Amino acid sequence: MKLLQKLEILADAAKYDASCASSAAEKRDSTNSGGIGSTSGGMGICHSYTPDGRCVSLLKILLTNFCQYECAYCVNRTSSNVPRARFTVAEVVKLTLEFYKRNYIEGLFLSSGIIQSANYTMEQVVEVARTLRLQHSFAGYIHLKTIPEAAPELLAEAGLYADRLSINVELPSEVSLKQLAPEKNARSIERSMANLDQGIRAYKASKLDAKKKRNNKLLKPAFSPSGQSTQMIVGADQSTDATILQKANGLYRSFKLKRVYYSAFSPIPDASSDLPLQAPPLVREHRLYQADWLLRFYGFTVDELAFSTNANGDAVNMLALDKDPKLAWALANRELFPINLNTADYEQVLRVPGIGVINARRIIRQRRIRAIRYNDLIQLKLPIQKIKYFVSTLDHHPHTQALDGAMLDQQFSVGATPQLTLF
Numbered sequence: 527m528k529l530l531q532k533l534e535i536l537a538d539a540a541k542y543d544a545s546c547a548s549s550a551a552e553k554r555d556s557t558n559s560g561g562i563g564s565t566s567g568g569m570g571i572c573h574s575y576t577p578d579g580r581c582v583s584l585l586k587i588l589l590t591n592f593c594q595y596e597c598a599y600c601v602n603r604t605s606s607n608v609p610r611a612r613f614t615v616a617e618v619v620k621l622t623l624e625f626y627k628r629n630y631i632e633g634l635f636l637s638s639g640i641i642q643s644a645n646y647t648m649e650q651v652v653e654v655a656r657t658l659r660l661q662h663s664f665a666g667y668i669h670l671k672t673i674p675e676a677a678p679e680l681l682a683e684a685g686l687y688a689d690r691l692s693i694n695v696e697l698p699s700e701v702s703l704k705q706l707a708p709e710k711n712a713r714s715i716e717r718s719m720a721n722l723d724q725g726i727r728a729y730k731a732s733k734l735d736a737k738k739k740r741n742n743k744l745l746k747p748a749f750s751p752s753g754q755s756t757q758m759i760v761g762a763d764q765s766t767d768a769t770i771l772q773k774a775n776g777l778y779r780s781f782k783l784k785r786v787y788y789s790a791f792s793p794i795p796d797a798s799s800d801l802p803l804q805a806p807p808l809v810r811e812h813r814l815y816q817a818d819w820l821l822r823f824y825g826f827t828v829d830e831l832a833f834s835t836n837a838n839g840d841a842v843n844m845l846a847l848d849k850d851p852k853l854a855w856a857l858a859n860r861e862l863f864p865i866n867l868n869t870a871d872y873e874q875v876l877r878v879p880g881i882g883v884i885n886a887r888r889i890i891r892q893r894r895i896r897a898i899r900y901n902d903l904i905q906l907k908l909p910i911q912k913i914k915y916f917v918s919t920l921d922h923h924p925h926t927q928a929l930d931g932a933m934l935d936q937q938f939s940v941g942a943t944p945q946l947t948l949f
């Protein structure tokens with residue numbers, strides 16, 4: 527099979543992995559000129575963000591989509607009849623270097639189906655990164671998807687070459703994992719995450735130590751300097767948003783993950799009868815990202831956010847789909863508003879719908895000089911139509927009737943968007 531054909535299959539197979547935050551890439555088609563660097567249809571190129579906020583384009587591929595595991599939600603599972611392909615280590619290295627030299631990419635995102643054994647597959651993945659770094663002095667970004675069942679030594683070596691490592695937890699509950707991904711094991715996933723976390727912490731500590739001593743001598747070599755991340759599939763099982771967010775919260779706390787990615791389940795051909803026939807609404811994935819942000823940076827708890835009820839008024843532990851989670855929380859807790867922007871503490875200001883971290887800090891800073899007025903909110907370019915019900919200033923005191931009115935719910939409600947196809 528020609529390299530270009532393999533690239534087509536193995537880039538397509540990698541598109542379901544959201545954990546490098548892919549997006550559309552510029553289309554270049556050099557098929558007619560026979561060039562190996564053709565990225566027809568944006569094939570295999572995704573974008574990711576570095577810790578300093580830079581957006582980098584990555585070659586996003588699988589080493590192989592042959593897989594001996596039978597994860598029901600995955601198009602590459604052993605019983606799937608998709609076209610299969612396998613790169614050699616040398617081919618991935620060559621593609622990465624060629625694309626890099628042509629300025630198509632700034633790095634590589636490499637994952638793989640499991641062939642022969644977890645250790646054998648992981649050895650191959652590590653070999654790609656080792657060859658790029660040691661033989662070709664490749665300085666671009668490398669994100670390796672690691673296999674939790676592989677030997678800790680292999681994961682430790684992966685950390686020496688990769689900028690970021692990730693292990694997918696896939697599903698939020700052990701029961702669902704057993705049902706839909708029988709070869710995977712929640713404990714070994716968390717054990718491997720803990721090992722990676724240990725390596726990352728040791729590296730950070732040695733960096734801090736070197737900084738304190740004002741020298742560049744690191745006691746530990748760089749280990750996954752951009753941290754670790756994971757991905758959870760949303761809507762393939764019956765897990766509620768509360769369960770998904772509790773799981774994410776636990777992972778952030780236990781292993782200091784950089785990101786948890788939420789990937790809305792897409793129905794796949796010849797799917798198992800254990801899977802739903804329909805994808806969840808795309809907006810559910812979006813609401814989870816919003817709630818994830820509120821948990822990490824705004825001091826909210828899962829219970830405060832995932833409180834929706836069904837038509838009978840029973841708690842269903844889901845996020846509201848028709849409003850962002852912060853607004854939904856504010857509307858469900860109207861007795862706490864309006865917040866006086868001249869006296870409220872920072873944490874309270876942060877809970878006002880439409881006020882983010884930067885503007886909350888600006889408000890606190892500004893009021894040390896003089897009292898906040900309504901016009902200041904306009905100057906800060908805050909969404910006045912939203913926040914005017916929730917705040918009071920020196921010259922603005924909203925009627926509590928306006929805040930209590932049922933109209934407010936409808937005013938801020940947006941229809942749930944149906945799931946779009948991924949590609």
Ligand code: SF4
Pocket residue numbers: 593594595596597600601602603604638639640707
């Ligand atoms: S291990 Fe599971 S999720 Fe990963 S490629 Fe194989 S079948 Fe797909």
